[in-house]
Amino acid sequence: MTKQIQPGIFLHTIPTEKFKTVRVFIRFSARHQKATAAARTLLTSLLETNSKHYPTQTALSSRLAELYGASFGVSMAKKGALHQVNVGLTLVNGKYVADDELLAQGMDFLKEILFAPNIKEGAFDQETFAVEKENLSAYIKSIDEDKQSYASLQLQQLFFKEAADQQVPSFGTLATLEELSAADLVSTYQKMLENDQVDVFIVGDLSESEAEQLVSVLPFPQTERVHPEIYFEAVADNVITEKQEQEPLTQSKLNIGYWTDITYEDLRRFPLMVFNGLFGGFPHSRLFMNVREKESMAYYASSSYDSFRGFVNVQTGIDAANRDKVLHLVAQQLENLQRGEITAEELAQTKAMLKNSYLLSLDNSQALIEGAYLDNWLPQAALSDEEFLRMIDEVTVSEVQAVARDIKLKAVYFLEGVKADA
Numbered sequence: 001m002t003k004q005i006q007p008g009i010f011l012h013t014i015p016t017e018k019f020k021t022v023r024v025f026i027r028f029s030a031r032h033q034k035a036t037a038a039a040r041t042l043l044t045s046l047l048e049t050n051s052k053h054y055p056t057q058t059a060l061s062s063r064l065a066e067l068y069g070a071s072f073g074v075s076m077a078k079k080g081a082l083h084q085v086n087v088g089l090t091l092v093n094g095k096y097v098a099d100d101e102l103l104a105q106g107m108d109f110l111k112e113i114l115f116a117p118n119i120k121e122g123a124f125d126q127e128t129f130a131v132e133k134e135n136l137s138a139y140i141k142s143i144d145e146d147k148q149s150y151a152s153l154q155l156q157q158l159f160f161k162e163a164a165d166q167q168v169p170s171f172g173t174l175a176t177l178e179e180l181s182a183a184d185l186v187s188t189y190q191k192m193l194e195n196d197q198v199d200v201f202i203v204g205d206l207s208e209s210e211a212e213q214l215v216s217v218l219p220f221p222q223t224e225r226v227h228p229e230i231y232f233e234a235v236a237d238n239v240i241t242e243k244q245e246q247e248p249l250t251q252s253k254l255n256i257g258y259w260t261d262i263t264y265e266d267l268r269r270f271p272l273m274v275f276n277g278l279f280g281g282f283p284h285s286r287l288f289m290n291v292r293e294k295e296s297m298a299y300y301a302s303s304s305y306d307s308f309r310g311f312v313n314v315q316t317g318i319d320a321a322n323r324d325k326v327l328h329l330v331a332q333q334l335e336n337l338q339r340g341e342i343t344a345e346e347l348a349q350t351k352a353m354l355k356n357s358y359l360l361s362l363d364n365s366q367a368l369i370e371g372a373y374l375d376n377w378l379p380q381a382a383l384s385d386e387e388f389l390r391m392i393d394e395v396t397v398s399e400v401q402a403v404a405r406d407i408k409l410k411a412v413y414f415l416e417g418v419k420a421d422a
Contacts, residue, residue, distance in 0.1 A: 001013045001014075001015075001208050002372070002375075002376050003208070003212070005200075005212070005215065006220065006222060007222075007223075007224060007225060008196075008197050008198065008223075008224070008225025008226075008227065009197075009198040009199075009200070009220055009225070010197075010198070010199050010200065010376055011200050011202070011211060011212060011215050012199060012200065012201045012202070012369075012372045012373075012376065013202050013206075013207075013208045013211040013212075014201065014202065014203040014204075014365075014368050014369070014372060015204070015205065015206060015207060015208070016203065016204065016205065016368075017205050018363060019093075019203070019204055019205070019365060020092060020093055020096055021090050021091060021092055021093060021204060021365075022090070022091055022092075022093050022103055022106075022202065022203065022204030022205070022206065023088065023089070023090045023201070023202070023203045023204060023365045023366070023369070024088070024089045024090075024091075024106065024107065024110060024200070024201070024202050024214075025086065025087070025088045025089075025200075025201040025202075025203075025366070025369050026086070026087040026088075026110070026114070026198065026199070026200050026201075027084055027085070027086050027087075027198070027199045027200075027201075027373065028084065028085040028086075028192050028193075028196035028197070028198055029082050029083075029084050029196055029197045029198075029199070029228065030082070030083050030192065030195065030196045030197075030226065030228060031081060031082065031083065031165075031226070031228040031229075032078050032081055032082055032083035032165055032166075032168075032170070033083070033165050034164050034165050034167075034168040034172070034173065034176065035176060036083070036172075036188065037078075037083060037168055037169070037170060037171065037172035037173075037176070038136070038171065038172025038173060038174075038176040038177040038180065039172070039176070039177075039180055039184060039185060039188040040076055040083055040085055040172075040188060040192065041076045041136060041170070041171045041172055042132060042133060042136050042177065042180060042185060043085065043185055043188050043189055043192070044074040044075055044076050044085055044086075045074075045132040045135065045136060046117065046118070046124050046128060046129065046132055046185060047074045047087070047113055047114070047117060047189075048072075048073060048074035048113075049118075049128055049132060050118050050125070050128060051112050051113055051116055051117055051118055052112070052116040052117065052118055052119070053112055053116060054112070055118055055125070063109060064109075067091055067102065067105060067106055067109065068091065068092050068097055068099075068102065069092075070089060070090060070091045070092075070106060070109075071088075071089070071090045072088065072089050072090075072109075072113075073086075073087075073088050074086065074087050074088075074113070075088075076170055076171065077170055078169070078170035079230065079308055080229075080230045080231050080232050080306075080308030080309055081165075081166075081228060081229050081230060081231060081232040081308070081309075082228060082230055083170065085192060085196070087110065087113065087114065089106055089109065089110055090365075091103065091106045093204060093205055095205075103206070103214055104214065104217075107214045107215070107217050107218070108217065110218070111217055111218055111219070114193075114218065115218070115219055117189065119186055119189075122183055122186060123181070123182035123183040123185075123186060124182045124183075124185050124186060125182070126182050129182040129185065133177065133180065136171070136177060137174060137177060137178070139171070140171060140172075140173070140174045140177065141174065147247070147249060147251075147253055147415060148253060148315070148317070150253075150415070151253035151255050151315070151413055151415045152255060152313075152315065153169055154243065154245075154255070154413045154415070155255040155256075155257050155313065155411055155412075155413040156169070156257075158241045158242075158243055158257065158411035158412075158413055159234065159241075159257040159259075159311060159410055159411040160232075160234065160309075161241055161411075162235050163232065163234075166232055166234075166309065193220070193221060194221050194223045194225075195223065195225060195226050196225065196226070197225050197226065197227055197228075198220060198225070199373055199376065200215055200218070201369045201372060201373070202214065202215070203365045203368055203369060204365075230308060230377055230378065231263060231264075231308055231309075232308065232309045232310075233310065234259055234309055234310040234311060234410075236259050236261065236310075236408060236410075237410075240409055240410060240411065240412065241410065241411045241412075242411070242412045242413075242414075243412075243413050243414070244413075244414045244415075244416060245414075245415050245416065246415075246416045246417075246418045247415060247416075247417065247418070248417070248418060248419065249415070249417030249418075250417055251299055251317045251318070251319075251417055252317070252318050252319065252320040252323070252414065252415060252416050252417040253315075253316070253317060253318075253413075253414070253415040254316045254317075254318050254323060254326055254327070254412075254413075254414050254415075255313070255314065255315050255316070255412075255413045255414075256313075256314040256316075256327075256330060256409070256411070256412050256413075257311060257312070257313055257314075257409075257410050257411035257412070257413075258311075258312035258313075258314070258334075258407045258408060258409055258410060259310055259311070259312070259407070259408045259409075259410040260272065260305070260307075260310050260311075260312055260403075260406060260407050260408075261310060261406065262307060262310070262403065262406070263307055263308070263310075264307040264308060264374065264378060264381055265378055265380055265381040266307075267391070268399070268402075268403060269307050270391045270392055270394075270395050270399075271395050271396075271399035271400050271402070271403045272305060272307065272403050273354055273392065273395075274347070274350050274351065274354065274392070274395045274399075274400050275337060275400045275403045275404055275407075276303055276304065276305050276312070277350040277353060277354060278337060278342060278346060278347075278350050278400065279303045279333060279334065279337060279404075280301060280302045280303025280304075280314060280333075281302065281303055281304065282349075282350065282353050284346070284349055284350075285302075285303070286333035286336065286337070287301040287302060287303060287314065287316075287330065287333055288301060288302065290329065290332075290333060291316065291326060291329045291330060291333070295325075295329060297318060297322050297325055297326050297329060298316045298317060298318050298322075298326060299316075299317040299318065300315070300316065300317045301314070301315070301316045301317075301326075301330075302314070302315055302316075303315075312407055314330055316330070319417075320416045320417050320418065323414055323416070327412070331409075334404060334407065337400065337401065337404040338401060338404040338405045339401070340397050340398065340400075340401035342397050342400060342401075347395075347397060347400075351392050351393060351395065354392050355389050355392055355393075358385075358388060358389065358392075359389075362385065
């Protein structure tokens with residue numbers, strides 16, 4: 001059940017008796033931009049660490065303990081062209097601890113976090129700011145040491161070479177982070193409160209009217225909010241961008257980016273899901289069984305897809321000498337699917353795994369939230385559970401073949417492992 005409680009602010013009530021907890025989740029959505037990603041990410045750390053009335057992390061943690069050990073977190077994410085700031089609180093349902101005021105107290109806690117941050121004289125608390133800025137800086141620097149993540153980001157830069165914003169990860173860049181001051185973060189905070197679309201989700205055993213009453217305590221400013229486009233449309237061209245680097249590693253990374261025009265609203269996303277499961281998404285996939293197991297050419301080989309950016313991503317860990325052989329093998333697996341070389345057993349197994357994954361998600365409160373978020377953002381794509389499962393069941397070999405034929409190679413990144421003295 002979704003209700004717009006004021007312009008650009010939506011309440012999504014998901015009543016269910018599956019859980020003994022109630023999850024409150026507030027998402028701020030804005031356009032993902034290179035200039036603001038680091039600031040919004042740093043803001044999540046500042047909001048999560050303390051507030052005006054809980055000025056230390058210890059004080060904040062003590063309050064959560066008083067709320068029967070409630071779990072709380074502030075995080076960020078990127079989906080398509082959106083940058084998201086997420087605030088989540090999970091509490092035990094008050095009826096299990098004979099405390100009818102527990103949910104209301106939880107909302108008061110969130111009100112404190114969101115609307116009474118630790119700001120003094122126009123700037124976030126300087127000590128907290130300095131610590132969290134250094135933590136984020138250390139994290140961004142550590143990406144260079146995680147070669148799988150590093151290679152993934154390098155491929156992203158190649159694939160989205162025409163879009164500076166999309167080249168940047170959700171946490172931003174070190175250069176933009178270093179420029180930020182504690183006063184800058186106040187501006188970032190105010191813009192988020194005033195301009196972002198806000199989605200408030202409440203999952204648990206409570207009614208829509210009870211949810212409305214709980215949310216009414218949150219004093220969101222009455223403003224004209226921005227509803228940014230969720231999709232980023234990658235450019236399709238015949239130019240394949242390649243990049244190769246060398247580092248003293250025992251395992252090389254070969255990542256490959258393919259373009260697709262299939263979006264989340266397109267019903268072809270169901271054949272795309274099946275394609276990805278057959279290509280590299282599951283343990284019985286072509287990349288796993290042929291490139292990794294049969295030919296022993298990779299330590300790992302998998303694929304994933306992003307229907308909000310038109311991006312199909314293949315990741316492999318290989319020996320440097322096998323680069324060309326692996327490129328050929330990956331291309332061969334795609335060509336086999338393009339020719340429709342799919343057995344009935346493979347197709348049935350892939351569909352079964354997709355359906356099982358979906359059914360399992362129905363027992364996860366965060367998965368229910370993500371589904372409701374997309375249903376609100378893209379209502380024309382909303383499907384019931386029965387419809388979703390039926391759409392997977394009805395995918396044919398020819399539909400998977402058609403999807404495979406439309407996928408185009410766009411970028412290749414190779415991080416070559418060499419001897420330290422090379």
